[in-house]
Amino acid sequence: MDEQARIMQALGGVSLAGHSVQGGMALPPPHGHDGSDGDGRKQDIGDILHQIMTITDQSLDEAQAKKHGLNCHRMKPALFSVLCEIKEKTGLSIRGAQEEDPPDPQLMRLDNMLLAEGVSGPEKGGGSAAAAAAAAASGGASDNSIEHSDYRAKLTQIRQIYHTELEKYEQACNEFTTHVMNLLREQSRTRPISPKEIERMVGIIHRKFSSIQMQLKQSTCEAVMILRSRFLDARRKRRNFSKQATEILNEYFYSHLSNPYPSEEAKEELAKKCSITVSQVSNWFGNKRIRYKKNIGKFQEEANLYAAKTAVNAAHAAAAAVQNSQTNSPTTPNSGFQMKDEEFQLDSAENKNSLLTNMFTGSSGSFNLPDSGAMFMSMQSLNGDSYQGAQVGANVQSQVDTLRHVISQTAGYSDGLGGNSIYSPHGLNANGGWQDATTPSSVISPTEGPGSVHSDTSN
DNA sequence: TAACATGATTTGGA
């Protein structure tokens, strides 16, 4: 109590933080000062501060007693506010400068990415853009729905985990902040802690937690990237084209064997017909050209099949054209070209060959194929603008040649090109390249119809 | 399950 009395005595008449304090204490000022002059007041404050500082040097009981005495002192709030002010003006001013740092660019990138991937944004349609892009990249038309839903399901899973974890972090952050705030408020009774400082401390805590959140966001981004790369990796999801698509592509290939380089328009048309992308058509032709060239023998039967098929189509078309010209029916110029695959269903190449032989020799009595020139004229007069019609018109000459090879083979005739080739790979030159690969077939071939899609001028 | 078929990718050249 003696100490307390001394402190109270010392505080008497001291002006703190602009407050005029009139000492109400009866005790005389220490060291013989009357408390009226400035030096004396400074001395008083010095004494108080000295006492405060020496608290730590004293025993616990003593210190507790002193602390209690200080707390109970009526001047305590004034002293407290002064200490807070000093603290504010010194140490905290340094921290304050760090507070105004701009938002972390990395965090912004992560946020943007999560938003773009549909993880942090609104749930409806989240990630659909990415999935759609992936679906387009994979090229397939029918199988994508399954892959799409699979992708979305996994993305939803990631999204759920992300939000759960984010909530946990936020909850933990709030709890910790509340705890620290309570603690600081509690301590503010014994040491100078201003509300502003508490606010700052909350900011620091939030920053610490946001760095943890950043790690979470980073992990989520990585997971999305892995998912996306797997989904986009078309190689993993390779699907064979449908039989019909392969037939269409093969038909085009073998009917343009002299120059199997479809133009952009032809590629688009084929892509549309086959329900695949243009790049897939390009891939297919690239692979086909290489593999055909590498092993022509292996593809002979296939070549025969498609050549015969196309030739029969052409023959039917020619017959229809003749009929049309006889009946003078200009209103249906393309009717002869509307051949469907189902119209020619034979079991084997042999059957086709025998049919073709009969057609040419007239042994079946069906009809005699006109010579190629006359046939070309018939085709030209039709001037069909559909892909099929144009294709047939453009390649009648080569198909007739093919048919002659077929007939020759059937009759045991060798065309002198070597080997026992039924279908002559006449498109290949001695260098292993296609004879007219660099020349548009429309230029070198008189059979190319004006409306033909097949131009190959790109080569 | 190995061998083959096939769609996609990579690389280098023109």
Place this chain on the structure above:
DNA sequence: TCCAAATCATGTTA
């Protein structure tokens, strides 16, 4: 940018 060639990776078949 397109193509040839080599290669990869997956699908299909015996």
